Amino acid sequence: MSDIKLNNVSVSYGQKYAVDSVSGSFAAGSLTAIAGPNGAGKSTLLKALMGELPLTMGEIHRGNLKIQDFSYLPQANEINRQFPLSVEDLVSLGIWRQKGAFGRITKDCLTRIREALVMVGLEDFGKHQIGTLSAGQFQRVLFARLLVQDAQVIILDEPFNAIDEGTINDLLKLIRQWHQQQRTVIAVLHDFEQIQQHFPNTLLLARQAVYWGDSKTALCAAHRQFAKNLTSSWNFNRSPIRNGTAA
Numbered sequence: 001m002s003d004i005k006l007n008n009v010s011v012s013y014g015q016k017y018a019v020d021s022v023s024g025s026f027a028a029g030s031l032t033a034i035a036g037p038n039g040a041g042k043s044t045l046l047k048a049l050m051g052e053l054p055l056t057m058g059e060i061h062r063g064n065l066k067i068q069d070f071s072y073l074p075q076a077n078e079i080n081r082q083f084p085l086s087v088e089d090l091v092s093l094g095i096w097r098q099k100g101a102f103g104r105i106t107k108d109c110l111t112r113i114r115e116a117l118v119m120v121g122l123e124d125f126g127k128h129q130i131g132t133l134s135a136g137q138f139q140r141v142l143f144a145r146l147l148v149q150d151a152q153v154i155i156l157d158e159p160f161n162a163i164d165e166g167t168i169n170d171l172l173k174l175i176r177q178w179h180q181q182q183r184t185v186i187a188v189l190h191d192f193e194q195i196q197q198h199f200p201n202t203l204l205l206a207r208q209a210v211y212w213g214d215s216k217t218a219l220c221a222a223h224r225q226f227a228k229n230l231t232s233s234w235n236f237n238r239s240p241i242r243n244g245t246a247a
């Protein structure tokens with residue numbers, strides 16, 4: 001598996017730069033949190049990593065990884081839960097990504113789907129409609145989809161937003177398991193204590209990279225203050241400038 005290397009990555013919406021000249025590397029098999037103030041460009045960077053947004057400047061080198069080797073969990077508010085799908089149907093979408101839209105769901109696939117539902121504690125929910133689930137149950141289903149997707153790189157956008165502590169702990173166990181399996185895991189998170197406890201590396205982002213390295217240093221008071229200051233001095237309408245980062 002390859003590292004994912006960013007070289008001066010900038011992403012803009014029209015004239016407005018949301019991510020500005022970010023360089024660094026997600027080592028193969030690393031477990032990294034992306035933290036930063038609201039509007040810091042965290043989701044934008046994830047979408048760029050997934051190839052869903054074009055880069056305005058810079059490059060992302062994915063080595064021998066193909067886009068099919070990446071799985072992505074968007075923020076909950078970007079997912080339509082009113083769609084008439086059963087839990088099994090939704091989890092099976094993880095397999096369709098590998099097999100193509102017209103790939104058949106074989107017996108073996110069904111077994112994988114059911115095993116994934118057991119792993120997220122929802123073995124009896126396969127036939128339930130997704131619209132009837134609680135927020136925590138729905139997030140468990142999305143993690144089951146990631147499990148069947150079986151990707152080398154797993155990208156999570158605020159996976160623990162507005163869900164109960166029991167679910168968070170169960171999902172953290174799955175993340176630890178992915179890390180032990182040497183997959184590369186990248187997650188946008190807001191809880192600094194949780195990051196320091198469970199994520200060895202952090203990219204602290206405030207449109208620019210404030211710090212990218214071990215989580216304790218990344219989230220020290222000085223870096224957090226620097227990120228805040230950078231946020232309050234943002235001027236989206238000019239082309240990217242180097243204010244000087246702590247990185």
Ligand SMILES: Nc1ncnc2c1ncn2[C@@H]1O[C@H](COP(=O)(O)OP(=O)(O)OP(=O)(O)O)[C@@H](O)[C@H]1O
Nearest residue numbers: 013016017018036037038039040041042043044045
């Ligand atoms: N589709 C879009 N069109 C125009 N501007 C956008 C779009 N998506 C995001 N932005 C802007 O880009 C900037 C970065 O947004 P982004 O969602 O990446 O930040 P974030 O760090 O993920 O924020 P949050 O923590 O609030 O989710 C913000 O100023 C946002 O308003």
